[in-house]
Amino acid sequence: MRYHPEERIVLEYTVIKRDRALPPRAYGSVRVSPGANVESTHIIAEGELPQDFRIVDVAGPLNIDPDDAELLSNVLTVAQGDVVPAGHPLATPPRRKDRKKVPHVPVDGVVSLVEHGRVILQTNPQPVVVYARLQGRVTELIGNKGARIETVGSLIQGAWGNGRFLFSSFSFEPKDGLQSLIKQTSLLENVRGRVYILERPINVEDLRVVVKKELGGLVAPSMSYHLRETAMALKVPIILTEGFGEAQMTRRTNEILREFENKRQAAFDAMLPNRWTSDRPEIVIPYQAPGTNALYPAFDEVLIVGATVRLSRAPYEGQIATVTALPDKPQIMENGLRTAAAQVKLRNGHEVMVPLANIELLGESK
């Protein structure tokens, strides 16, 4: 039986391609051109998201038959798509005595529809700005909605994020703990805006340090669910690489972050995972490695013997392993469940059986 596991990309050097576009229903324009190099804070597209509709009856007050399309078209001063300010008259009166009866635009808006003697306005539009969130090159435009950006570097996909973003330098937690930053007074040791990597679960004290020292964010393997709301209230990224509870960080993630600690800046995009899209929180460390060919992450691969995988559930949660056998028949797990499984070799050399459903590929190209 062929099995295609889910993916969670953790790659040291790869091509990263991301689409940035206005949300549905928003209208606006793209601010970049194909080929342009962009920083993570560059605006890709800007527009407005319409809100409420207002109906203004024009025919009634002017005593015009709403079915008299010709007369209506002669008196109406607006057409579909017009941006109209509050107070703008919607018609020229057909008769002098009707001057005071002419309806006016009640609030700033856009004419959405003119129908049967009535003008329907879309009001209270909300501005929408789409940022690059990635340092890279615009490869193509997505209609008048956004653009596709491409870069190369390290990519680490995580499990959960608080919806925030920052492009910043980063360091691992000091040996004396994150708390020690509170006593930090040296001007040379600037911690403000710097993202800190923890190799343990986040606790409430850590969040206090983030606020007090205005850190740029936190990356940690896990945290208790009850800190989630506080993390959401913070305006800097909080990324969990593994999930909730007390999971430890996958060694490969740790190794990549260690390699670039204090050397390079990274985009910490703490996207909230979304069931209906492929959105996941991610850390992108853009860099060029001359002489090394960056490949796109492998996608939707069949699980084969020899594949390097990440195990996603206890008791091997977060461990990287190598597939050593793919039995044809379902296997019995230690809890008694009988399920399709793979035999994998852990880093400590032990070989164990794990359900196929609990295996993730890391995006490695063969």
Next chain:
Amino acid sequence: MLGQTSNSGKSILAMDFGSVNTRVMIIDVVDGQYRMVTRSQTRTTMRPPIGDVTVGMSRAIENIQDATGRILIDHEGVLIFPENEDGGIDRVVATSSASRPLRAVLVGLIAEVSLASARHALNGTYIEVAEILSISDGRTEEERINAILKAKPDLIFISGGTDGGNQNAVLELTHATGLALMLLPDDERPNVLYAGNEVLADTVVGLLQDHASVFVASNVRPDVNEEKLGTARVELANVYSNFMTSQPVGGFDQVISLSSELSGIGIVPTAQGVANMVRFLGELLQKGSAGVLHVDIGSTTSTLVSSFDKQVNSTIRSDLGLGHSLLTTLAVLNIENVLRWLPFAANEDDLWNYAYNKVLMPTTIPQTMRDLMIEQAIAREIIRYLVNGAQAGWRHAAEDGKLPAFRPIIVAGATLTDAPHHGVTAMLILDAFELEGIHNLYIDPYAMVALLGAIAYADPTVTVQTFEHNGLVNLGTAFCATGRVRGRSQRPAMKIQITLENGRAIEKKLLPGEIWAAPLSSGQEVQVVVRTGRGIKINGKRRVKQTVTAGTAGLIFDARGRSLVLPPLRRRPAIYAEWWTGVTGQVWTGMQEFSEADPLSEIDKGARETRRDRFTEEKLLQEVMSAAELAEGFDEGEVIGSGRSSGRDRKRGKPEKSRRGRGRKDEVPEEDEAPDILERLR
């Protein structure tokens, strides 16, 4: 054997798309009768980055080809039809519960009449009612239009007016609906179903057809005292197909096109397939006043469908499930009730952490005994919750809230059907339903009920014959004692005598509080005599004698009494291990894991420390929140895409409701703050 083959014995490819698994099976004629001949299961591939269910479908078909040698798709990956000497298939039937529920706006005249009937018609498909407009809601036309647009509906269901009755009110609401449709971009326009005053059907179609796909059904309330839901439900299935086809990702359009072309039906909502089959079974198996009950605990949705006297009741809960919906499930259930099923020390935090992780990885399965116990505990409580909710609609329900007679009880959903042993599955069912008396328990591990229900629309003969051969897995008959069992009495609660066909007898005495599955071969017909101890009865009697057929769990005898009293934590590991051994015949080694990990002396200490830590933490959290607000001008407005919670809905753990604020709205959550932060960095 029931029925004869029809359509010259045409083979059927039947597929069920769940939110986690895609199940594919071949139904074909063997010895003149339809049977399920082979099946396969793969991961559903609806979500991005694949975003196409046909990819998973093709993989499942390839697995069937590899296993059986039967060729179903050609070299280009295209399904071969009709069947010829090289292979292929004649018909395709599909059910799905994989996509999100339809968001519906109900439009009607009176809440208690036409709108109530519209709601009844919706019981049977995956619908989330987002808005209700009625003629008496006091809203202006402008307010109605904005309400429709804000609801972002996939369906507008217009009902109202008895046949030949009020027309103006229906037309007024239809005009508002039409205007709302005109204001929506083409690709966001919902389907419209009209099931109101029949006199107005053509007028309504004329007013709306330029702006949306309009489906027309018979009036759901032709008369104040009469409710007709049949055609509305059929049209809802068509609306569902249309909705699935229009989804930008999913690939359902290809499946629908295939099933429409080869079987004349589109994709049927899984719950509707189940409801149709339960109705069918109710008519087929009707025994006295007993009904048929089907419960399915899925990853996203849980359903309970019952049939009594040809009347089918469905409860579909898109917020209850053991995967994608686990967070909303915990928000609905009483956590303490879930915890009492766990044979180890756990608290609310453990469950919420588990749920948050499961939602992040809904396709994974428990590998440790601890995780398995958690999922089984939640599954029991979901069933209890569904039963409590459905009981009000059961006319046959006893006044004391006991479950009415159901024969059979069928359960589906991997947590229940794929338990480590069918004896455990039987115990889960008994625990969840707290059954009393004698019951036939079945499982539906391959989603056969839904698929056969869907096939019944095209060819009922296939349904009848396939169901008879391999529709369900019989777990066995359960004899459940009623009455309060007292402590550790050594006087038997049940004396059981099982006489086999060869005359050999098996005798067993169960003490109060014990449960036992007699290890018999599935299909074995035996005579059972049960005598109960004082104060304990089965179906109101102290002696019952019945000839029954053993199932895959054998026969189950439950002397734990009713109401089921669960032991305190200190005694749970030992008692649950006894129960496990009783229904499986195996020693539960998993219990050792808990005993070693949670020495009982440590449990209370741990709980006290957790409470103390939490108290300190709550204070610190408040401090951090206040500091965050002060330091960076924290505002409570929602930012599109961020899912940021309102600061006020802080009931811990419950999924927060987002609110719209007046602030600047960005596609990227943090973008409005990004310049500020960067400024600070400079």
